[in-house]
Amino acid sequence: MGYKTIKKCTNITFTERHSEFIAYLCPVQTNEEAVNFINEIRAMHRKSTHNVYAYILRDSNITRYSDDGEPQGTAGVPVLDILKKNALTDVCCVVTRYFGGILLGGGGLVRAYSTSAKLAVESSDILNMCECYATEINMDYNLYSKISYIFPQYEIKEVSSKFEENVHLEILVKEQFFNSLKEKLIDISNGKIDIKKIKKLFEHFQK
Numbered sequence: 001m002g003y004k005t006i007k008k009c010t011n012i013t014f015t016e017r018h019s020e021f022i023a024y025l026c027p028v029q030t031n032e033e034a035v036n037f038i039n040e041i042r043a044m045h046r047k048s049t050h051n052v053y054a055y056i057l058r059d060s061n062i063t064r065y066s067d068d069g070e071p072q073g074t075a076g077v078p079v080l081d082i083l084k085k086n087a088l089t090d091v092c093c094v095v096t097r098y099f100g101g102i103l104l105g106g107g108g109l110v111r112a113y114s115t116s117a118k119l120a121v122e123s124s125d126i127l128n129m130c131e132c133y134a135t136e137i138n139m140d141y142n143l144y145s146k147i148s149y150i151f152p153q154y155e156i157k158e159v160s161s162k163f164e165e166n167v168h169l170e171i172l173v174k175e176q177f178f179n180s181l182k183e184k185l186i187d188i189s190n191g192k193i194d195i196k197k198i199k200k201l202f203e204h205f206q207k
Contacts, residue, residue: 018100
């Protein structure tokens with residue numbers, strides 16, 4: 001199973017009836033990283049009215065949120081809902097509010113925080129992370145052109161290559177393609193190729 005996350009931190013500003021909402025969305029992988037990011041935003045906006053947050057982590061399946069003084073259920077939950085609706089994980093969203101003098105009411109707050117988080121998500125580069133295998137391949141030079149020619153059929157991501165006595169490649173292969181790729185390489189090389197599965201990890205294959 002893969003998952004969706006974001007490539008890098010982003011932020012947007014949204015105004016609703018004179019209240020300014022600044023939404024920050026950042027990739028995080030641990031609870032400590034999420035808390036540090038929240039504290040960083042709080043430090044940047046010490047004079048703000050609220051710093052609402054929500055985050056979702058694959059690590060220990062952690063999901064947390066805070067209304068930070070807004071009426072219960074009007075801030076943190078709407079932000080969290082946007083992250084869930086977009087199937088994002090390993091992300092933390094903090095929405096800073098500067099009160100503009102006009103009360104928004106419960107419904108208005110929900111809409112404002114939802115919109116802020118939604119705009120932050122829309123401005124982000126989404127990564128589709130796939131389960132894959134880091135794989136090492138060793139072969140003779142005369143096989144390299146044949147092997148590299150078929151790689152695009154299997155959505156290979158090349159990590160490194162060394163051309164010494166033999167050709168040594170480090171590649172990433174999506175889990176679902178590994179066995180068929182291995183069979184293909186053995187077939188076209190008549191078994192004269194060394195293929196080692198090193199470890200399983202997550203990686204994005206977007207161009």
